[in-house]
Every structure is written in structure tokens, then in C-alpha cells.
Amino acid sequence: MEWKNIYRGLVMGISDLIPGVSGGTIAVVLGIYDRLLAAISGFFSKEWKKHLGFLIPLAVGMGSALLLLSRVIEYLLEHYYGPTQFFFMGLIVGVLPFILRKAEARTRFKTVHIVVLLVAAGLLALTAFLRTDEAIEPITALTGGTAIRLFFSGWLASMAMLLPGISGSFVLLILGAYSTAIAALSSMNISIIAVIGLGAVVGFIVSSRLIRYLLDVFPSVTYAVITGLILGSLVVIFPGVPAGIGLLAVSAGTFVAGLLIAVLLGRRE
Template sequence: MQYIWLVIKGLFIGISNIIPGVSGGTMAVSLGIYDDIIHSFTHIRKEFKRSMHVLLPILIGALLGVAGFSMIITWLLDEHTFYTAFAFVGLILGGLPILSESFKESLIEDKQKITPIHVFLFVIFLALVAWMGVADVSGSGPDTISLGAGPLIALFFVGLVSAAAMVVPGISGSLLMLIMGYYYAVIYAINGFTSNLTTFNLSELIPYTILLTSYALGMLIGIILISKVIDYFFSSYPSFTYAAILGLVTASPVAVIANTNALNELTTGNAFVKMIIALVIALACYSLTFAVGRTDDVTEELPEETHA
């Protein structure tokens, strides 16, 4: 059962990485598995078996989320932007109580009280994400992409940078891809891969597979590199790290609303009714994340690493 929960949580992480302004790291925090993911990546050599028990189900879920929902999410963002954005706002905010508890526990373990440094870190990282949400930082780039040496190299570095951001809560990998001008090209490749996979069109499937493999390789390296940095801060400065993450996550709804231009929909139709419906959706999604995040720590039930 613990593996099913990890797949489900990975599914949410995968879906969240498709949305500009939504961070996969934020969703991992909201679902209560962020620390486990970071630890598994950074200790994959020493605790290979246990790490794979954590990472594989999450990876499977994330891949299912990206491959299975990229078209749906694209459609929802196009046709129901306002409600979709508020759904993700609810999903993000649902993890704040759990994150706050982790912050309090880190203070207790370190025998600390909230200091000006904690407040400074919270405010500065909150401001960073809020700025990224409202700033006009979108770059221009291709809407499609084809197989070639240039695109392969570009996708590798796009994957490297965006994956590093995906690991950091509050920093959206999709938003960075928009800034670099490759968001729509990557979505195009993912949609091309999934559509040709369902029809078994190998002649078209192979180029998309090669393109996405280059992107995935960059993502893998980016995740490993940034995970080591974050793991160091968690180990050495846990309460300060949680304070910074709290700032990142708290400001994430601003980035989601701003980067999807969700509020533009209030200019047409009955704005009051739309807002009520959106708040109900957000509350439902908040409750969902809150409930899923508070499931028993499934990683505690996984096999322990044994050494000869």
C-alpha cells in the first residue's frame, strides 16, 4: 500500500511540473515527501535499495502525471484557466500546515526560537517567488521542436536548469522553461510522444523519444546536483532551511495566479459566482493535499538498508 501512496504523490508532482508557476518541489513539500526525496537522491549510493524503494514509485507516478495529463492540463489551462489555477493554489496551500509543523519541530530539535534570520529568510524568499510571479520574464522561443544536434543540446541544458528549479520549492521549472523559451517546445515533444505512443507510430515516436531522453538526462543530473546542496542545508541548518522554504511556498499561489493570467477571466461573466466556485475548488484541493500529506509516513514502512 505504501508504494501506491508514493505513486499517487508522484502523480501530483508530475502534474504540477506542467503548470507554469507551480513547483514540483512545492507539491512534494505539500505532500510530505520532500525530505525523503532529497535524502534518497543524496544517499542513493549508500542506501541504494531504500532509495530506489522511495524514488521509483514517485518517478513512475510523476511520469504518468506528465505523460497522461499534459494534454488535459493544457486544455484546462486554455478553457478553464481560472478554476485550474485556483485548484493548484488549493493543492499548494494544503501543505502549509505540515510544513509549519516541520519548521516548529526543527526549532525544537535545535533548541531555538524564531530569530531575525528566520524572518529575513522567510521574507526574502517569499519576495523572490512573488517577483517571479508578477515580473514579465517570459522569453520567446519555438513552439515546436525537431530532432537535431542543436535541439538535443538545448533540451539537455533546459532540463538541467528546470530540474534544478523543480527541486527547490516555490521555483517553477515550467516557469523557467518559459523564460528560456522552451516551455511550449517541451510540451509539444511530450504530446507528440504520447500521441504517437498510443497509435504505435514508430517512425514519429523515435524522434520524440530521443528528444525527451536528452531532456530527461539533463533533468536527472540537475536534480542530483541541487539535491546535494539542499541536503547539506537540511543537515546543517534545518530551521533556517525550513524558514526559507516556508517563504517560497507561501508566495507560490501568487506565481500561479500571475503566470496563468487567471484573473483575466473575471472581466467576463459573473465574477462573483466565478470566485465562489473557484474558492470551493481551492478548498476541496486544499483538503485533498492536507489529507494525503497527513497519511502515515509511508517511507518508514519501506525496507531498511542492510549491509554485509
């Protein structure tokens, strides 16, 4: 068992609780993105046993973060929204050199790849202007219609989670299911957690295999899209210019902290 994956799972789980922050980006920061895709797709094959040592500790960490820290994240976003978002912005900026090295961008990226990168960044940045305030009350009891809706919400959110730059929780927010998911985690509403979780599992299976195929067959274009999505996510999670010298200083500090963590982990990888 790779027990150090518990802390990796904790970090990924925390990121998946925050709209705009991508668990896929955090997997890149931690240097496990390729292995994550291989393990998820391989788990549903004849060689599933060899991936358990990687996936079980990761799942324990992510599950612990989702169940234990949902209220902490709610508190930080409510009382320290700006500094928290700037920390994740630092992580995102810090991961870009690692991604570009991995893509061998200096030698492989041509004009078409730059165009693809900019288009991907622009499209994701536009989602920042989508309406994300949920007027719908959290769902607390399942019906046939709400179960189907939450299942497909979990499916789409998990597909987004595996793409660096796209936040699964932001997808839930757009679909009007984020408050339901957070409320279910906070109150341990097992039936709703199970429905969303089942959809997430299906999404992981489909998307992990698709992304691996694209990285194998079209690596430069795929890395250009991933780089663009990471850049575009900065616009999505930017909380605005901090008001006041004190808040500006704290936000700058959290940004630098996130940046240094990402750069150090990228160099280690």
C-alpha cells in the same frame, strides 16, 4: 515496492506540467519531501538498491502523468485556467502549517529568519513580472546548439522542482523551452524528451544533495527560505480575480478543495 507512490507520482507529475506549481510543494503536501531527497541522493551511492522500492513507483506515476495527461492539463489551463490555479493555490496555502510545524517556527525562528523568509518570498514573487510569453516556435529537431540549450534547461528546471515554491515548468517557460517540452511530450518526440530528461537527472543529483546538506547544517534558515518560496509562489500563480459570480464560486470551491486536501494530508503526516 511502495506502490502507493504511483498515485503520489501522478500528482507530482501533474503539478510539474503547470507553470507556477511546484512539484516540491506537492511532495511536502504528500509528506514525502524528506524521503524524496534522501532517495534521490542515495540512489547514486553504494546503497542505491534500498531506494528502488520508493523511487520506481514514484517515477512510474510521474512518467505516466507527463506522457498521458499533458493534453488534459493543456485543456484545463485553456478552458478552466482560473479554477485550476485556485485549486493549486489552496494546496499551497494548506501546506504552510505543516511546514511551520516541521521547522518548529514558534521556537526556532528569530528576526533574521523572518527577514530571510520575506526576502525569499519577495524575490520569487518578482518572477511573476518576468516576460513568460514564448514567441519562439517549439523545437522539433535537434542541433548541437539546441541540444545544449535544452539539456541545461532540463537541469535548471529539475533543480527548481525539488525546491518547494519554485516551479520547474515555470523555469522552462522563462528559458523559452516550455512549449518545446509540452510539444515533445504530446507528440512523443523521443530525442527531445531524452535530452531534457538527461539534464533533469543531472539536476536532481546535484540539487538533492545540496538541499539535504542545507537542511542538516542550517535547518532554520533553509526552512525559512522554503516557507518564503512557498508564499511567493502564490503571487506567481494567482490568475487574477474571477470575472462573474459563477466563476468566482467555482474558483472558491476549487481553492477550498485544495486547502482541505493539503491540511488533511499534513495532519496525517
